[in-house]
Amino acid sequence: MALLHKLRSVGIGGKLLNIIKGMYEAPKIAVRVGNEVSNLTEYLCGVRKGCPASPILFNFFINDIFKGVRGLRVPGLTSRIPGLLFADDTVLLVESSADLQAALDTITEWSDTWEMAVNASKCGIMTISGELTTDMTLQGQKVNSTDQYTYLVYIMNSKWDVSGTIKNNKSKVRKAVYAAYSFLRRSDVLTALKIKFINSVLMPIGCYGGETFGMSEAR
Known part of the structure; x- marks a missing residue:
């Protein structure tokens, strides 16, 4: 099992590894719709949904996905930055079209090695300056270009215009103020507490x- 191999590679073994192995040995799921429950069926991929250990196990599994990616130079840093990684949200950072395809090939090799499938339709390429010289592929699928991308709620675009994020923040904070208005106008709530809330x-x-x-x- 790929997950167990990854855990062994970072030094996890003994009883802890046996517990995790037991958790993922022929796991079964059932689906409930209303009062009806389906028959049990085995699932052989992914971590257990709702398990407190799942986020940590997933991080162990995906943590080396950038290994071999060249990345880009950032002023003031001595090492290159290959990308951004938050749970399963992955961003590759490269300096040229050639570097991008090389990085995608590295991700393809990693995915094939660990039996992971990438949905290219949910991926996109955004160029900050310049243009792509050729089509880019990931696991044999074409990756389309886009002018705007949202990463962890932050809206960015190819022109590096921040107005979209500012407008989005303005809209969200306005809704939050409306939702909290009844609390903020209460006379029995200490002003210090209101300031703390704000x-x-x-x-x-x-x-x-x-x-x-x-x-x-x-x-």
Whole structure:
């Protein structure tokens, strides 16, 4: 089993490995619709849904997906940055079309080795400057280009215009203020508590991604 091999490679063994092995030995699922429950059926891929250990096990499994990806140079850093990885949201960062296809080939090799399938229709290529010189493929599937991409709710585009994120933040913080209005106008709630609420709940919504637009004119 690929997951067990990955765990052994990072030094996990003994009773802990046996427990995980037992959890994933011929697992079965059933589907419930209303009061009807389907027959049990085996599933042979993926981590167990709803299990507290699943996010950690998935991180162990996917943690080396960027191994072999050249990445790009970032001023002030001594090593290249191959990409961004948050759970199953993966972003490759490259400097040229040739580097991009090489990175996609690396991901393809990794996916084939660990029996993972990539849905290219859910992937996209966004160029910040320049144009692609040829079609890009991932596991034999063409990856389409896009002018806009949302990563962890942050909206970015090929022109590096931050106005989309600012407008999105504005809309969300307005909804949050409306939802909290009855609480904020209560006279029996201490002003200090209201300020704490604004700083800890409303401000993070409005300032999300602020590192990229800061005190700019767009803001």
